[in-house]
Amino acid sequence: MALDAQDDRSDDTLLALYGQGDRVAARALADRLAPIAVRVARRMLADPAEAEDVAQEAMLRLWRAAPGWQAGTAKVSTWLYRVVANLCTDRLRRRRPVPLDAAPEPEDGRPGAEAGLIAADRAAALDAALMTLPERQREAVVLRHLEGLTNPEIAEIMGIGVEAVESLTARGKRGLTQALAGRREELGYGDD
Amino acid sequence: MAMTDPDRDDEFLEGFFRAARDARPEPSEALMARILADAEAEMPRAPEPMPVTRPAGGGAGTLSWIAAAVGGWRGIGGLATATVAGLWLGYAGGADAGFLSGGIWPADEAAATVELMPGAEVFALATGWEG
Structure with missing residues (x-):
């Protein structure tokens, strides 16, 4: 069972705890947010490996944002969705155009x-x-x-x-x- | 077949959306390990310990403070070694300073004679001491 299933603390709270060196909070955040990042990236990119790279990059940005995170200014999940979407957009723009009939069937x-x-x-x-x-x-x-x-x-x-x-x-x-x-x-x- | 009924289209699509929601891709264990490794690497560190201050009382606290002042218990060990070595050199040097040459200078040469107290004779004369 994922730790976050037992953890009713908010993302803000967990991120603040991570910012104070709390490894348990990091694990709970990863369990809670990494699946979101993977789901969205998979559907945006249709490439499982690339989607996992995007998810890792998005979570890395979250770890780095933790020390300066202003609680209450933005939802952590909303922030993550935006980062994932932007990372996917960057990758899609770097791709060569793919014919529509090349989409996986x-x-x-x-x-x-x-x-x-x-x-x-x-x-x-x-x-x-x-x-x-x-x-x-x-x-x-x-x-x-x-x-x-x-x-x-x-x-x-x-x-x-x-x-x-x-x-x-x-x-x-x-x-x-x-x-x-x-x-x-x-x-x-x-x-x- | 043309599909122009929005309600039917929504119903049609909802079947796909529901199936897609149920088939949610999950992060692999390898990805979770990478993410947690990143979290560990980026985790803000606890602030440096406060400088050691001397406790108000004595006892073990004072000893620890002294140890910290000379670089911890390893420093104490080095200090003790240097002290013992100095004492021994002082004692053994008076008895036979020739060992200090380590064989570089033959003991029977004049250069091997080390006068540790150059003014000893003058001092003895002045005080009337005869050894």
Whole structure:
């Protein structure tokens, strides 16, 4: 069991304790925040190894920010989301353009595909579809629908207004619907 | 098939979102180890200990203060060694200073004779001492 499951102290408190040399607080923060960083980076980059590098870099920046952290000025998790998103953006810009049809596709043609994909296949299909979206739309959709953040939180993370978040999310969802439409029946969403 | 009903589209997508939320990727053990190693390396250090101050009382506290003043117990050890060596040199040197030459100067040469108290004779004459 992760330590943070037993620890109801706030991120702010844990970060302050880490700043005073508390290793237990560091472990609790890592258990609590590293999964967030990995999830978002994986969905932004579609590359597990690169996502882990981003997560490590984001957590490193958090450790370094600890001594000067002003409690109450920003949520630690919001700060981390923003750092992860920025690191992903940097990496995506350094990448050479990838043709849309090079985006990873879920395995197909297996016996299970005919009877309807299992949840893992749907998750994989969504990951592939996310990679067809423009970067900002993808970020907004991931934060809203996979991380469950509110629009104001996303607006703060992305440095834009709430209306812009709503616009990005709506366009992102339309894009996903189109990207997945061709597999609608295959994925168990027949015309009923 | 065209999908123009937003509600149905949302329902359609929600199935994928739910599956993706349930299939959350987790950090590998190797990544957690790297992150914790970074945390250890970047952890702010505790402030340096305060300078040693002499306690008000005596006893073991005073001894510790003296030890700290000369560089800790290793310093005390060095100091004791130097003291004993000095005492021994003083005693043995008076008996036979030739050992100091370590064989470099033959003992039978005049140069090997070390007069530790050049004024001893004058002192003896002045005080009437005859050894």
